Structures are given as C-alpha cells and as structure tokens.
Amino acid sequence: MKSLVVYSSRTGNTRKIAEAVAEALPGCHLHPVEEAPLPEGYDLVAVGYWVDKGMPDDKAKKYMEQIKNCNVALFGTLGAWPDSEHAAHCKVQGEALLTDPAQGNKVLGTFLCQGRVDPAVVAMMQKMANSAHPMTEERRARLEEAAKHPDEEDCRKAREAFVDFARALGAE
Numbered sequence: 001m002k003s004l005v006v007y008s009s010r011t012g013n014t015r016k017i018a019e020a021v022a023e024a025l026p027g028c029h030l031h032p033v034e035e036a037p038l039p040e041g042y043d044l045v046a047v048g049y050w051v052d053k054g055m056p057d058d059k060a061k062k063y064m065e066q067i068k069n070c071n072v073a074l075f076g077t078l079g080a081w082p083d084s085e086h087a088a089h090c091k092v093q094g095e096a097l098l099t100d101p102a103q104g105n106k107v108l109g110t111f112l113c114q115g116r117v118d119p120a121v122v123a124m125m126q127k128m129a130n131s132a133h134p135m136t137e138e139r140r141a142r143l144e145e146a147a148k149h150p151d152e153e154d155c156r157k158a159r160e161a162f163v164d165f166a167r168a169l170g171a172e
C-alpha cells in the first residue's frame with residue numbers, strides 16, 4: 001500500500017504522533033506540511049493537525065483542501081481531554097473539511113490525543129482581560145495532564161488506529 005503521512009506541528013506534539021503513524025504504515029512517505037507533495041497517487045493519505053480554536057490549524061486545513069478522490073485518515077493533538085465533547089466536536093470539524101461528496105474522498109476516521117499546550121500561550125491567555133479561559137482548578141488539572149502528552153501510550157494507540165485503518169482499506 002502506498003501511503004503518505006503529512007503533519008502540521010507548531011511545538012512538536014503532532015510530529016511525534018506522525019512518527020508513530022508512519023511506523024504503522026511501512027514504506028510510507030512522511031513529510032511536514034511545509035514540504036509535502038501533492039496528495040495524489042497514494043492509496044492512503046494521513047493528515048495530522050494541532051487543534052487551533054476547535055479546528056485543524058490553518059496549514060493542515062489548507063493542505064486538506066487539496067485532497068480529492070482519496071482514502072484519508074486524520075490524526076491530531078489538542079489540549080482538551082480526548083474523550084471530551086470538545087474533542088468530539090474537533091473530530092467532526094476536521095472530517096467535515098473532507099467529506100463533501102464533490103471531493104470524492106473516503107474518510108476512514110480520526111485519532112486524537114492530548115498534547116502539551118505551549119506555556120507561553122497559556123500565560124498570554126491568562127494576561128488577557130476577560131479571558132475566555134480563566135484558570136480554574138479543572139483547567140489547571142487538564143493542562144498539567146496535557147503537559148505529559150503525547151506519551152508512549154498515545155503513540156501505541158496511534159499506531160493501532162492506523163494499522164486498523166490500513167487493514168480496513170486492504171479488506172475492501
């Protein structure tokens with residue numbers, strides 16, 4: 001199977017998951033989005049993003065706009081709990097960028113896990129008057145947990161998810 005793994009990563013979290021995904025897809029081509037080839041001629045295209053205000057980040061989004069008539073699977077990292085409503089919403093938002101019938105894509109699914117939130121960004125948000133993200137106990141605990149991710153278990157789960165996506169395609 002000819003696979004392409006493209007990722008966008010600001011601080012390295014999504015890159016780490018991209019490397020795990022690449023391990024699950026032997027012989028795949030792995031590229032940061034800035035150096036990625038066109039998503040053409042592959043049996044499977046995997047795109048990784050970091051969540052920016054509930055959406056895939058802009059670079060990943062732009063790349064996804066070019067994907068037509070492909071089998072696609074997504075992965076990403078975010079600060080929120082991976083089983084939260086917010087994470088579920090982010091998955092839907094990401095997949096919706098690819099599922100217009102006119103695009104002709106088949107979306108196999110999305111793997112999301114937590115990723116450390118840049119402390120400089122957290123500090124900046126705290127300084128903003130009327131911050132939409134006041135530092136509650138819940139938020140502090142979530143950020144503390146996010147700071148430990150992605151960890152080895154996240155990488156294992158990412159590999160597992162992409163082995164399953166590839167198997168589902170192979171079984172068709």
Ligand SMILES: Cc1cc2nc3c(=O)[nH]c(=O)nc-3n(C[C@H](O)[C@H](O)[C@H](O)COP(=O)(O)O)c2cc1C
Nearest residue numbers: 009010011012013014050051053054077079080115
């Ligand atoms: C500007 C900005 C916006 C973010 N927005 C969200 C968000 O809406 N939801 C969320 O759960 N995490 C959000 N995050 C956290 C990142 O998605 C998370 O830390 C991610 O793992 C960063 O990945 P990277 O290291 O690959 O850049 C945001 C981070 C930044 C810097």
